[in-house]
Structure formats: C-alpha cells, structure tokens
Amino acid sequence: MLDTVKRGVDGENRAGPPVVVRDLRKAYGDVVAVDGISFTLEKGTVTALLGGNGAGKTTTISMLMGLIIPTSGVAEVFGADMSTARHRVLHRMNFESPYSDVPMRLTVHQNLSIFARLYGVIGFEARIRELSASLRLDEFLHRPYGKLSAGQKTRVSLAKALLNVPELLLLDEPTASLDPDTADWVRSRLEDYRRETGATILLASHNMGEVERMADRVIMLDRGRIVADETPATLVQRFGRETLEEVFLDIARRGGRHDAETRS
Amino acid sequence: MTSRLLEPQTGAAATVRRIHAMVLRHWYLLRSSGPRALEMVFWPLVQMLTWGFVQLHLAQTTSLAAAAAGLFVGGVLLWDILARSQLGFAMAFLEEVWARNLGHLMMSPLRSYELIASLVMVSLIKLAVSMIPVVVIAYLMFDYSLFSIGLPLAAFFANLVITSWSFGLVSTGAVLRYGLGAENIAWLMTFLMMPLSCVYYPVTTLPVWLQPFSWALPPTYVFEGLRAIVLHGEFRGDLMLWAFLLNLVYLAAGVALFRYLIESARNAGTLVHMGE
Structure with a gap:
C-alpha cells in the first residue's frame, strides 16, 4: 500500500513519545468534560480510548487535534503544544471519523486531490492511485462523494486520513454504522497501515470486539477521568470477566450506581 | 518519515499551495452545479432589470432622471458588486459548515489567514x-455601460469589495463561534447596510441624526462618488480616500475579530460539532 513511502530522518522532532497528555482538563462552565487526565502514547502502538457517551473521548481527541483549547493541562503531539503550536505538527497527523464528511458534490478524486494539496503530498496522483487500489476506490473514484454508500464513504474517509502517511492517526469510531464485513475490512486496512508504517494510533470506539482485536492498550474514561489504563487482557483478567464488553458494562454500571449514591 | 513525502509546510510556496487547494475546491463545486451558477446571476439580474425599467420610466417623466441616465442602473450594479462579493465570501465558508468539512480543514495544515485569503x-x-452577464445585459437593454464611469470604477470596485470582505469576516466568524444559528447574520448584514449606504439617494435625504452612521460606512462614499460623476461629471478623489481609510479600519477589525472568534470557538468547543 505504501510504495511511495520513503523512510528517513527529516530533522523534525523524533525523540520521545508522539503523544504526551498531562493533567488535561476541559470544563464548559460547571460541566467538566475531561477532568485532569494524563497519559503517554508510545510510537507504533494502538491505544483505545473507551467510555460511554459523554465520558470525554471526543473532547480528548479534539484537544489532541488542537480543535479545543484545554482549560488547563497540556496536550502535546510530537513535542508541540496543540493549544499554541499545532501548525508545527498537523501535517504529521490525520484523523478519521464517520461524523465528519468531505464536500458531497465533489468527486472522490477531487476531494482527495484537494486534501493532498493541503497536506502538500509530493506526487499526489500516484498516492491517490495507490490508496485507490488498496482501499478499492477505483470503481467510484470519479463519482460524487454524496452519492456513495456508508461503507464507500468510510473508505474515502480512510483514504483522506492516510493521504499524508500520518505518523499519528486519530480515529473516532471508525467503523460506526458499517456492516460487519465492511467493518472487518476497514480494521484489516488499519492494521496493515500500522504494520507498514509504524504509525501510532489512538482509537475511540464503542465496539469492544474491535478494541480487543486492534488495541495494545485500553484507556477507559468515565465522566472525564481515567478509570483504567492497561492492556485489554489485563483489564479483562483484573475484573474477572471474559470479555472487554463485560468490563465496559461493569465500569459503566458502577458509574451509574455511583451517580445514584451521590444523588441520594 | 512523513516530511520526506510532503512538500515543505512553511514559506510562501506552501501558503500559495494551500490557498490554491481551497480555491480549487470551490471551483470544482461551482463547475459541478449549473443551477448554482444560474442562481448567482438571477438575483442581480432581477434587481438590475427592475431598476433599469424604473429609470426608463422616470427618464420619460422627469428632466432630472433624464439628465442623470445611469443613476439607478449604475447604483444597482455597484450595490450588487458589494452584495455578491460579501455573499460569495460568506457562502464559500458556509459551504464548509454545511458539508461538515470544517473539522477536516481546521485540523489540516491550512492556516486561518490562508482560509481568509481563499475566501477572498x-x-x-x-x-x-x-456580474459579468448582468453588466452585459445592462448595456444591451438600457444602453448603460458600467465602464462609462471610466477609471473611477476601479476605485469604486476596490472599495466595495474590501467592505464586503470585512463584513464577510464578521459574519463567518460569528458562525464559527456561535454555530449555524448565526447564519442569518451573513444574509442580513449586507442588506441592513443598504438603506444606510444611500445607494439610490444622497446622504442628505436621511434624517440628520442618521447621517453620521451613514458616513461611517465606506460604501456611502462610493455611492456619493457615483452621483458626483453621473450628475456633475466630477470624480471626487476625497470621497474615495475616505472610503479607503475607513475600509482599512474595517478590514483590520474584521481580521482581528475573525481570529478572535476562531480562538473563542476553540475555547468553547464549537468547531468540533460545526454543521452537525
């Protein structure tokens, strides 16, 4: 998939972990979305960010992209504070989410070529051909994005996310609303990408099967706080459960009981 | 690894490349939709035809209008330069919001000043x-050539488009910060300016207390300048200079406000759910 990838030192900050989060907090008035979390992502790892709705996953990812400024604490990517210096490193990362689209009336090729120009991909036509072949976009490459099925749109979104061969890939529920076959296929492509490039992946997901398959590590959030941070296997073992889904439910329901106790 | 695949991310060439990408995106969109392009011509054409016929009628009944041929058609054409430019700016931005594409753009290497330059x-x-089809039709139907204004047209044009960008920045910044609920600002701002800018009548027509507000708007100087040319054959350089100076203030304020609203949107978290 990555024939055009050339490896080598390019003078940018390579030392240290790609992502460092320290005491990160985001509050909207009285509502605390993320409450003083800290973690580090090592190069080449896949980390899953889990939690129920409103646990703080999307806010955390958004702070890592520099789209949200934290109330306090630091989100660093490749050594750059994403609040103040995100443009130093944005070309080295990318993200994919079914909740963002690209312009509907433009064809897939037009959309990809625009993003390739924004990222400054050298020889982008070759890169688009390469991605088109590996992600099976050929049949609809010149069709408007708005006329594609959900599965096809996800493949385009993935192609957009991989255009610049990102060293850090942020994925927000990448397989949501896909049928099991297509979702499995997308996971395989992401695994291929990680294997071929050594990229670091942060994955927010509600699909526990996906997390068990892809993630080396799980960070579980509950009401903006980290309540677990370990490998999927260790987590399952520690909770005395058989699957990650059971652990997820335990933590979610424990949170619910805690809410009830607090209210009473 | 990545930088070996990518062009340099800083410097003039990178900026030009990213602005080009954004302009290309809107060019593709424009090219893909005939009805969209037709609509862009439709409203200025309706305005021009209406005021063209009003002027024909007045020319037949009053000596002033007969002597001042082009006052209304010239006014409406210049007004549409302002209105269409502002709407073009705001619409180009709103397209990104409606397409739920803003998140992709805001986390790409595109800088905010490059986004502004592409919108311009x-x-x-x-x-x-x-405007090109409308200007041609005005000439064919009413024997009025916008170019008969001569070189001052360049000054009129420059002042009007700079005003449109300033107001476009404020309306798009408001959408960034307050979401699509602020979308109407994009439509209302220009049209609220119309009565105060004195497109079809002199500033002295307004109540005295309202006149300072009118003179605070750069387009007012342009339309007074048009009347000076049409009625007296005189180019008022002083009016254009005032318009230009005011425009510099408005543009600087517009850019500052836009950047402030982006930062404010990053603080409030509104960029993330924009368009959803």
Missing part, C-alpha cells in the same frame, strides 16, 4: 460569474 479569491470568482 472565491468571492472574486463568484463576483465575476454573477
């Missing part, structure tokens, strides 16, 4: 698409 260029392209 797109507004000029859309202005050309809107």
Whole structure:
C-alpha cells in the first residue's frame, strides 16, 4: 500500500513519545468534560480510548487535534503544544471519523486531490492511485462523494486520513454504522497501515470486539477521568470477566450506581 | 518519515499551495452545479432589470432622471458588486459548515489567514460569474455601460469589495463561534447596510441624526462618488480616500475579530460539532 513511502530522518522532532497528555482538563462552565487526565502514547502502538457517551473521548481527541483549547493541562503531539503550536505538527497527523464528511458534490478524486494539496503530498496522483487500489476506490473514484454508500464513504474517509502517511492517526469510531464485513475490512486496512508504517494510533470506539482485536492498550474514561489504563487482557483478567464488553458494562454500571449514591 | 513525502509546510510556496487547494475546491463545486451558477446571476439580474425599467420610466417623466441616465442602473450594479462579493465570501465558508468539512480543514495544515485569503479569491470568482452577464445585459437593454464611469470604477470596485470582505469576516466568524444559528447574520448584514449606504439617494435625504452612521460606512462614499460623476461629471478623489481609510479600519477589525472568534470557538468547543 505504501510504495511511495520513503523512510528517513527529516530533522523534525523524533525523540520521545508522539503523544504526551498531562493533567488535561476541559470544563464548559460547571460541566467538566475531561477532568485532569494524563497519559503517554508510545510510537507504533494502538491505544483505545473507551467510555460511554459523554465520558470525554471526543473532547480528548479534539484537544489532541488542537480543535479545543484545554482549560488547563497540556496536550502535546510530537513535542508541540496543540493549544499554541499545532501548525508545527498537523501535517504529521490525520484523523478519521464517520461524523465528519468531505464536500458531497465533489468527486472522490477531487476531494482527495484537494486534501493532498493541503497536506502538500509530493506526487499526489500516484498516492491517490495507490490508496485507490488498496482501499478499492477505483470503481467510484470519479463519482460524487454524496452519492456513495456508508461503507464507500468510510473508505474515502480512510483514504483522506492516510493521504499524508500520518505518523499519528486519530480515529473516532471508525467503523460506526458499517456492516460487519465492511467493518472487518476497514480494521484489516488499519492494521496493515500500522504494520507498514509504524504509525501510532489512538482509537475511540464503542465496539469492544474491535478494541480487543486492534488495541495494545485500553484507556477507559468515565465522566472525564481515567478509570483504567492497561492492556485489554489485563483489564479483562483484573475484573474477572471474559470479555472487554463485560468490563465496559461493569465500569459503566458502577458509574451509574455511583451517580445514584451521590444523588441520594 | 512523513516530511520526506510532503512538500515543505512553511514559506510562501506552501501558503500559495494551500490557498490554491481551497480555491480549487470551490471551483470544482461551482463547475459541478449549473443551477448554482444560474442562481448567482438571477438575483442581480432581477434587481438590475427592475431598476433599469424604473429609470426608463422616470427618464420619460422627469428632466432630472433624464439628465442623470445611469443613476439607478449604475447604483444597482455597484450595490450588487458589494452584495455578491460579501455573499460569495460568506457562502464559500458556509459551504464548509454545511458539508461538515470544517473539522477536516481546521485540523489540516491550512492556516486561518490562508482560509481568509481563499475566501477572498472565491468571492472574486463568484463576483465575476454573477456580474459579468448582468453588466452585459445592462448595456444591451438600457444602453448603460458600467465602464462609462471610466477609471473611477476601479476605485469604486476596490472599495466595495474590501467592505464586503470585512463584513464577510464578521459574519463567518460569528458562525464559527456561535454555530449555524448565526447564519442569518451573513444574509442580513449586507442588506441592513443598504438603506444606510444611500445607494439610490444622497446622504442628505436621511434624517440628520442618521447621517453620521451613514458616513461611517465606506460604501456611502462610493455611492456619493457615483452621483458626483453621473450628475456633475466630477470624480471626487476625497470621497474615495475616505472610503479607503475607513475600509482599512474595517478590514483590520474584521481580521482581528475573525481570529478572535476562531480562538473563542476553540475555547468553547464549537468547531468540533460545526454543521452537525
């Protein structure tokens, strides 16, 4: 998939972990979305960010992209504070989410070529051909994005996310609303990408099967706080459960009981 | 690894490349939709025809209107330069919000000043698409050539488009910060300016207390300048200079406000759910 990838030192900050989060907090008035979390992502790892709705996953990812400024604490990517210096490193990362689209009336090729120009991909036509072949976009490459099925749109979104061969890939529920076959296929492509490039992946997901398959590590959030941070296997073992889904439910329901106790 | 695959991310060439990408995106959109391009011509054409016929009627009944041929058609054409340019600017931005594409753009290497520059260029392209057919039809139907104004037309044009960008920045910044609920600002701002800018009548027509507000708007100087040319054959350089100075203030304020609203949107978290 990555024939055009050339490896080598390019003078940018390579030392240290790609992502460092320290005491990160985001509050909207009285509502605390993320409450003083800290973690580090090592190069080449896949980390899953889990939690129920409103646990703080999307806010955390958004702070890592520099789209949200934290109330306090630091989100660093490749050594750059994403609040103040995100443009130093944005070309080295990318993200994919079914909740963002690209312009509907433009064809897939037009959309990809625009993003390739924004990222400054050298020889982008070759890169688009390469991605088109590996992600099976050929049949609809010149069709408007708005006329594609959900599965096809996800493949385009993935192609957009991989255009610049990102060293850090942020994925927000990448397989949501896909049928099991297509979702499995997308996971395989992401695994291929990680294997071929050594990229670091942060994955927010509600699909526990996906997390068990892809993630080396799980960070579980509950009401903006980290309540677990370990490998999927260790987590399952520690909770005395058989699957990650059971652990997820335990933590979610424990949170619910805690809410009830607090209210009473 | 990545930088070996990518062009340098800083410097003039990178900026030009990213602005080009954004302009290309809107060019593709414009090219893909005939009805969209037709609509851009439709409203200026309706305005021009209406005021053209009003002027024909008045020319037949009053000596002033007969002597001042072009007052209304000239006014409406210049007004549409302002309105279409501002709408072109705001619409180009709103397209990104409606397409739920803003998140992708805001986390790409595109800088905010490059986004502004691309919106400026797109507004000029859309202005050309809107106005060239209308200017030609005005000449064919009412024997009025906008170019009969001569060189002052360049000063009028420059002042009007700069005003449109300033107001475009404020309306798009408001959408960034307050979401699509603020979308109407994009439509209302220009049209609220119309009565105060004295497009079809002199500033002295307004109540005395309202006149300072009118003189605070750069387009007022342009339309007074048009009347000076049409009625007295005189180019008022002083009016254009005042318009230009005011425009510099408005543009600087517009850019500052836009940047402030982006930062404010990053603080409030509104960029993330924009368009959803």
